[in-house]
Amino acid sequence: MNPTTITAPPGVPYLDVVREFDAPPELVFRAHTDRELVARWLGPRGMQTEVVELDARSGGGYRYVHRGREGEFRFRGVFHTVTPDKLIVQTFEYEGRPEQVSLETARFEDVDGRTRLSLHRVFGSVEERDQMVADGMENGVRDSMERLAELLTHRVPAGN
Amino acid sequence: MPVDQTDDDQLDRAFTALGDPVRRAMIARLSRGAATVNELAEPFPITKQAVSRHIQVLEAAGLITRSRDGQRRPCRLDPAALEALTSWIDTYRLATEAQYRRLDDVLDTVKEQQR
Numbered sequence: 001m002n003p004t005t006i007t008a009p010p011g012v013p014y015l016d017v018v019r020e021f022d023a024p025p026e027l028v029f030r031a032h033t034d035r036e037l038v039a040r041w042l043g044p045r046g047m048q049t050e051v052v053e054l055d056a057r058s059g060g061g062y063r064y065v066h067r068g069r070e071g072e073f074r075f076r077g078v079f080h081t082v083t084p085d086k087l088i089v090q091t092f093e094y095e096g097r098p099e100q101v102s103l104e105t106a107r108f109e110d111v112d113g114r115t116r117l118s119l120h121r122v123f124g125s126v127e128e129r130d131q132m133v134a135d136g137m138e139n140g141v142r143d144s145m146e147r148l149a150e151l152l153t154h155r156v157p158a159g160n
Numbered sequence: 161m162p163v164d165q166t167d168d169d170q171l172d173r174a175f176t177a178l179g180d181p182v183r184r185a186m187i188a189r190l191s192r193g194a195a196t197v198n199e200l201a202e203p204f205p206i207t208k209q210a211v212s213r214h215i216q217v218l219e220a221a222g223l224i225t226r227s228r229d230g231q232r233r234p235c236r237l238d239p240a241a242l243e244a245l246t247s248w249i250d251t252y253r254l255a256t257e258a259q260y261r262r263l264d265d266v267l268d269t270v271k272e273q274q275r
Contacts, residue, residue, distance in 0.1 A: 002264075006253045006256065010192065019256075021264065022264070022267070022268075023268075027270060027271070030270075031263055031266055031267060031270070037266055042259065044259075045255075127188070134184040134185065
């Protein structure tokens with residue numbers, strides 16, 4: 001299993017995510033820019049993702065909706081620079097927090113036929129970054145609770 | 161491993177305390193340093209009374225402490241809460257990880273199809 005590394009140093013408005021994938025950069029890039037593929041993995045667990053618009057070219061834009069029991073969550077942004085198989089620089093905005101726009105740089109690096117994906121996300125302020133992480137925590141806690149609930153329902157014996 | 165009832169109750173209180181967006185924002189604010197009640201109240205369109213109640217919940221959950229001396233009585237994150245904050249980032253990491261595991265599956269499927 002490839003671990004996800006997240007660095008969010010205190011007092012600065014950015015965070016970094018690094019993750020490797022057992023696939024070449026062309027494929028990982030495609031999974032980020034092909035609307036049918038994006039819909040299959042992007043978003044919180046237990047929510048359906050609809051890719052309303054995805055034009056992954058410099059100057060293009062995207063728009064997607066996550067739908068779940070809690071309601072609808074809409075996101076949008078524009079692509080500043082798209083270099084196939086290598087780089088995506090895009091804006092990101094959750095429509096529930098209008099005008100809080102972050103800037104994301106995604107690098108797809110070839111490491112012996114595998115891909116190292118490095119994400120650098122810059123927010124408007126430290127507060128905006130922490131709020132975004134807190135929102136992520138909300139999903140994470142809900143995910144954990146759901147998994148725990150599933151576990152208890154199925155009465156899976158605990159490991160030793 | 162036997163479950164310690166006290167730890168369990170404490171965990172329950174911490175989870176409940178963090179289940180509220182205002183209280184999470186307060187914890188996020190305190191992660192950057194101590195703050196008075198007024199400072200904590202500032203970003204929220206709620207009464208000072210409501211803010212005090214949120215602070216009491218966080219205090220009861222053992223996430224924050226308030227110094228006894230002085231008029232300002234600033235709130236601080238409890239050292240133990242720093243650990244909770246670490247797991248907070250950790251939970252964000254898990255949510256991201258869950259998403260990337262789905263991406264792993266998508267990549268595997270596409271690789272299969274190309275064969």
